[in-house]
Amino acid sequence: MTWLLPDTLWHDGALRTGLAWRAGVVSLSSSGQRLSGTLLPGLVDAHAHTQLIDVTALRGLSGVWDLGGNPAVVAGQALRWAGPFLIAPGGYPSDRSWAPAGSCREVLSVTDAEAAVAEVAAAGATLVKVTAHAGGPVLPAATLAALVDAAHTLRLPVxxxxxxxxxxxxAYEAGADLLAHTPWTSSLDDGLVRACAGRMTWISTLDIHGYGEETPARGTAIGNLRRFAEYGGTVRYGTDLGNGPLPPGINAREIRALLAAGLTPADVVAAMTDNDWAAPAWVPAGLDLDPGRFPESLAAAGPIVGT
Ligand SMILES: [Zn+2]
Incomplete structure (x- = not known):
């Protein structure tokens, strides 16, 4: 395979010229085959449920993280996956119709927490997913902390x-690493947002509130994410693919909501990539960094074809 020479290539947080790509590697090169438009590292949705979608039909994404499903089904469908939701007995989402069989594991005690994490790890998971839903049974603080400690012993983020x-x-006090959703049910205390920003990553999922319509929850989530990002918190793009009417691929509405929370286009690209060049994203018309046009421009990304 020859070097591909795109008009621009995303590198070190900006569009660059004079860089070439070949088989997962980026290099300075001036000889090769011209490619119109922009190449970016693979774009990732960090919150999906692959049991509920066709992962082979996700336009523009190089992969997803599966944040809750049956290990026998989701293994091999996601870049990273969490296996079952670890829940309080009778807790969320075991009470929801969309929760597939085998996607929840009740955690009965501190001792059982270690066993639950060991099961998830043995199945091959690279993340641990825990639910804390105040609308139903929730895990005691000691059990939640035991889950986090057991996961961290095995180097698995929670x-x-x-x-x-x-x-x-x-979640913060237990030592959890990520939130699966930007908090949306209330405007959080500023001290808590600042504390979270010092240590946590929040996965955005802003568009699940209204799917493009203004809703109070969407406004609350955007306000929380704005402060989290201002305090230096790490944001990852995620949409909860599999739950609700979401486009099967890159979601321009989610990107627009991230911009509304104060992220720049460069911040959004950073939130969508792991700088992995194995399966780059190609924007044939060239990535447009104008904030008004950026969401649709990035959402037009797809795999390299026709070379
Ligand atoms: Zn989810």
Missing amino acids: VVHAEGPGTVAA
């Missing part, structure tokens, strides 16, 4: 679905 009063603080 992603928490935190929903409702006190749940974000509980």
